[in-house]
Amino acid sequence: MSTTPNYETATPGSPEAVADFSDNHNSMINRIQHALHVTPSLVPLIVLILSLIIFGLLLGSKFFSPFALTLILQQVAIVGIVGAAQSLVILTAGIDLSVGAIMVLSSVVMGQCTFRYGLPPSIAVVLGLACGTFVGFINGWLIARVKLPPFIVTLGMWQIVLATNYLYSANETIRSQDIAKHAPLLQFFGEKIKIGSAVFTYGVIFLVLLVIFLSYVLRHTAYGRHIYAVGDDPEAAELSGVNVKGVLISVYMLAGLICAFAGWALIGRIGSISPTSGQLANIESITAVVIGGISLFGGRGSIMGMLFGALIVGVFTLGLRLMGADAQWTFLLIGALIIAAVAVDQWIRKVSV
Numbered sequence: 001m002s003t004t005p006n007y008e009t010a011t012p013g014s015p016e017a018v019a020d021f022s023d024n025h026n027s028m029i030n031r032i033q034h035a036l037h038v039t040p041s042l043v044p045l046i047v048l049i050l051s052l053i054i055f056g057l058l059l060g061s062k063f064f065s066p067f068a069l070t071l072i073l074q075q076v077a078i079v080g081i082v083g084a085a086q087s088l089v090i091l092t093a094g095i096d097l098s099v100g101a102i103m104v105l106s107s108v109v110m111g112q113c114t115f116r117y118g119l120p121p122s123i124a125v126v127l128g129l130a131c132g133t134f135v136g137f138i139n140g141w142l143i144a145r146v147k148l149p150p151f152i153v154t155l156g157m158w159q160i161v162l163a164t165n166y167l168y169s170a171n172e173t174i175r176s177q178d179i180a181k182h183a184p185l186l187q188f189f190g191e192k193i194k195i196g197s198a199v200f201t202y203g204v205i206f207l208v209l210l211v212i213f214l215s216y217v218l219r220h221t222a223y224g225r226h227i228y229a230v231g232d233d234p235e236a237a238e239l240s241g242v243n244v245k246g247v248l249i250s251v252y253m254l255a256g257l258i259c260a261f262a263g264w265a266l267i268g269r270i271g272s273i274s275p276t277s278g279q280l281a282n283i284e285s286i287t288a289v290v291i292g293g294i295s296l297f298g299g300r301g302s303i304m305g306m307l308f309g310a311l312i313v314g315v316f317t318l319g320l321r322l323m324g325a326d327a328q329w330t331f332l333l334i335g336a337l338i339i340a341a342v343a344v345d346q347w348i349r350k351v352s353v
Contacts, residue, residue, distance in 0.1 A: 043344055059323065066196060067199060090295075102260065106259065110125055115178070179267070201268065288310035309341075
């Protein structure tokens, strides 16, 4: 005679029924946990959709208009571009606190080369992009070759680049009118395209194309798999034949290049070139990455999730502003989202794949 409990005929409230409910409950949680582990951008996507629905219900057409929604894209374009650079670094289990300073330095180099040295704007842009890439190389070399911690290296580089910004530019701002008259190429990413009442800038288009490109690279190329492998377990990656040092240096160089593009886009966004602009880019980029579901421990996450994270910040900022709420409520809610995102990440990491 079988002693296996018959859950189908178990009396409600009996130990067998309770065990059956517990097993089903745990199984459902495990399935959710596994789904979030496989698709880390799912959580920020859900939060983004819910926030759009809530603000849409509260504000109506004032929020759900093509102009307002595309305004969110314009506002997060710079953060999204810098966030893409930060994402690549964090996927390798590192962090780059110098991204904002690199962005501003690159824009300053473009401006100074044009207006101080009289170089053609196209050459100035190339030099600015090269400057950002070179700073990224220094970060990567110190981290990969000298084995210094990423936090310390990029913290020091942030201070160095910040000081270089002020010294090199003599703390002078190049006015928007002068740029528009003599070097309109520098404001290229700020040019607008209107489709009905929706307004897009080339900076927004660049952000979308950058995210699509990096998503493809990370998902479908050997280089992308190497980035994840280095972030997940560098020793195992090296034993598998991955050039860990080369990957790290290239990632920081690529991050520096992307930040330089962000510097170019920053000129288009604000019109002028100032060494004091972009002060919060470091924190904002890390915020977008964390809310976007990219693990600070490396090896898990997606660029698309970072974009969702940046959009969540933009939605909250614009929605609360339209409601007339104090700006501090934005910081409060974003802070709560950051803590919640890290808690969810810790929970997801416990799943066994």
